[in-house]
Amino acid sequence: MGSANLSAWFPEWASTFAPGVDMVFYDLYFVGLIVLILTVGLAVTFMFAFRRRSGDPEQVPAGGLNKCLLGAWMLGTIALGGFAFMAGLGEFVDSTVPPYDSYAIDITTREGAWDFAYPGGYVADTLRVPTGKPVLLALTSEDISRQLAIPAMRVQQAVLPGRTTETWFEPITPGTFPIYSGTFSSVRYDSLPVAMIALSEPDFASWLAAASDIFAGRTMAEVGEFLYVAQGCKACHSLDGSKLVGPSFKNLYGHEAVSTDGRTRKVDAGYVKESVLSPNAFVVEGFQGVMPTFDGKLDDRKIEAIVAYLESLSDHGEAGPQEDK
Secondary structure (H helix, E strand, O other): OOOOOOOOOOOOOOEOHHHHHHHHHHHHHHHHHHHHHHHHHHHHHHHHHOOOOOOOOOOOOOOOOOHHHHHHHHHHHHHHHHHHHHHHHHHHHHHHOOOOOOEEEEEEEEOOEEEEEOOOOOEEOOEEEEOOOOEEEEEEEOOOOEEEEEHHHOEEEEEOEOOOEEEEEOEOOOEEEEEEOOOOOOOOOOOOOEEEEEEOHHHHHHHHHHHOOOOOOOOHHHHHHHHHHHOOHHHOOOOOOOOOOOOOOOOOOOOEEEEOOOOEEEOOHHHHHHHHHOHHHOOEOOOOOOOOOOOOOOOHHHHHHHHHHHHHOOOOOOOOOOOOO
């Protein structure tokens, strides 16, 4: 099946759902258009047919209720409602019952980030899926309600805190497709932009094997920079010294930090590890203790990489500050 489309109203078909969803829309659209034309046409016809003419008496007794026409109108309305219901029922049932052999991906969203967790434990910040295979998405939110919308797949699903919702689709066309969250970011309006990349099954298998090891081909500081983006740290911690939800990472490492209760502590490897695993143990003065814990998400080696990245951003670090970060 190709990636054709019936009009420019929708993105090109990129999943097995797309043709059926579009046909339901067009069926309802054209039926509604016919009903609109019929209703307006009758209204205009009756306006001219029953308009008052010169010589007509000023008062004309009203005619009796035409039960046949009234019944036909009511039955037609019920028939239209039934048609709309049945037209969408099949696609709705198909979209809520994933195939048994679906490839499962767990999605967690929070302020500033999407996490896409693959079987085996690899977590990415971009959704990559194989073509020609059903993909099951299990979604949850760590903070507020959002939605996941992939227009090219004709998929839209609520993402709720404290609950897991599911949706599935089967990509048919390789390519890059936008994902939208349909919500505002508290830092800026960016709708948490992220993309879905559909790959052929061999290309997907090769990518997953290579990407699962984030340390391969990277220095520890580069791994830390990758985690800074992938874990959503950039939503709260800037790199240019500007104040966001949390302290800026620029020149943070090696300097003294003062807590909200007056304690002073040097920002070193131990401080960074504690801040990652128990962020409310030492809340920096001028900020609120709203950072979530990453205990169970980041192991010691990944925390070491974050430390190396912070060192590279500080004039007190061994690597010195990096420019244009």
